[in-house]
Amino acid sequence: MLEIHLFVNPLGLGCINREQSLLAIDHDITTKINYQFIPLLNMKTISETMSLYQESQRSLSRRNRTAQVLMQVAMDYEAALFQGRRRARLYLLQLQKALLNNSCRYNDDLAQQTAVKAKLDVDVFLEDRHSSLAKRSFKRHQQLASGLGVFSPSTAVVVDTDNPRYSLLVDNFDMRTLIDAYRNHQLDNQVSPASLAQQLSSFTCVRNKKN
Template identity: 50%
Template sequence: MLEIHLFVNPLGMRCFRCENDVLRVDQNLNAKISYQFIPMFNMQTIADTIKLYQLSPCDLKVRQEVADTLYQVILDYKAALFQGGRRGRQYLLRLQDSMVKQGWHYSDQLARQVAKQSGLDLEMFLEDRHSTIAKEAFKKDQEIAHSLGVTTTMTAVVYDSKEPQYGYLIPRFDYETLIESYRHHTFNPQQSGKEFAEQYHPHALRIIKSN
């Protein structure tokens, strides 16, 4: 079985396509797939979001608005995940699809609408999206990225049950890269699974597998 952990910008279009690539993988590989999306929050994702939506990079008010929105979207995603991994992923993909089509128009109303479309218990979702447990889940995601040295989105960490002691890093993840890497057992031509595993303290690898 392959475990895929994809680090994403929850407001990014390219990551939206990457996430859909993950969903196509099990149709073409003779292997079971387990996957999760890990949202990233840092200066780079904020800058990328500003550029993506063609906002003013020099406006501090705009930068703060983007940061606040990105943070709340991540909390919303974590709240949706509390009602099941599948529903959580559906929520994130539906939200991204809405924002990609509508542009920079995130709101509480949109969050409610997407939650309903994703089959979430709305009352529970509205309570959880501002909860301490959602904020703790957010912090854990950032700790995972830091522990594994992941600083950019569209990065995937893959575990193969045949080699459970190793993690494979795939930068600039896409569907074709994963398929070819799996079939030829070269997940990263520049770095073997063993090198990746040895580069980080084993605790870092355990963090992501226990998340």
């Protein structure tokens, strides 16, 4: 089985295509795939988002506002994760489509509407999106990214659980790169699967306690 962790800018235009490619990858690889999207928040994703929405990079107030929106979108996703990976992925994709394809403005109403579309328990979601538990989960994900040396969105960490010696870190993730690496047995030990599993275990424990 392949474990795939795709680090994304939750408001980034290019990430939608990569996420959709990841969702379709099981048509080309026969092994079972378990995957998760991880929102990435740092100076690079903030600047990238400001450029996408044509915001002035010199405006400190707009930079702070962009950071706040990215933070809350990431918190929304963490809250959705408490109700399962599948629904959380659907939530993130639906929200990105609304913001990027339909030019909607992010606010609490849009977050709630998207939760309904993703079939979340809305009352629980609204409580969790501002909770200390979601903040801790978000912080751990950012620590995971930093620990693995991931600073750019659209980076994927791939672990082959059938051969635990191997893993792959893919910058600018695309489906073809992963398919070719898997078929040609080119997964290498750039990332320690044991280290990744150890760091991820704390996230699982947090979610299990919540559920």
